[in-house]
């Protein structure tokens with residue numbers, strides 16, 4: 569089983585998640601790379617793609633990368649500052665899956681909170697031209713919690729998700745069965 573874990577991370581949260589998933593994969597033939605530095609996809613059985621929410625969607629670079637994946641087993645994982653168990657969080661994952669589902673077999677997905685970068689916090693705490701700040705007391709409460717993520721539990725859950733799904737893919741391959749998208 570040859571697995572590529574490719575990710576995009578601006579402030580390091582998604583990178584930590586990618587590293588945790590990668591470390592836990594029980595395969596010798598595995599590669600961890602940023603999306604920009606990802607090797608040719610030829611020869612990989614599975615591609616796990618990680619990204620952060622950029623206005624509710626994967627960034628343009630991630631979208632372009634996802635569109636280059638054909639005939640593979642693909643998993644996606646994502647981090648976002650807002651609550652992951654919402655339409656915003658599920659939509660973030662779905663937007664990634666939608667870009668690969670026609671042409672690939674979907675292994676599964678994982679989404680969790682990720683800390684807002686210091687630059688974003690500074691921006692939201694600075695009044696706009698209308699004098700309003702995004703940093704309401706309610707948002708500050710939420711950001712304090714998301715600042716802790718991805719936690720070791722998030723990372724362990726993501727790692728388990730993809731380890732299990734890859735083991736299912738492997739068993740299909742071993743028995744000559746066609747692995748069908750988990751959607």
Ligand SMILES: Cc1cc2nc3c(=O)[nH]c(=O)nc-3n(C[C@H](O)[C@H](O)[C@H](O)COP(=O)(O)O)c2cc1C
Nearest residue numbers: 577578579580581582620621623624649650682683
């Ligand atoms: C330009 C920009 C846009 C963002 N848009 C969203 C968003 O739409 N929803 C959200 O929940 N978080 C948003 N965030 C927050 C990040 O997605 C979140 O903090 C993520 O965990 C950062 O991951 P990273 O540490 O790997 O860069 C945005 C951050 C930036 C810098």
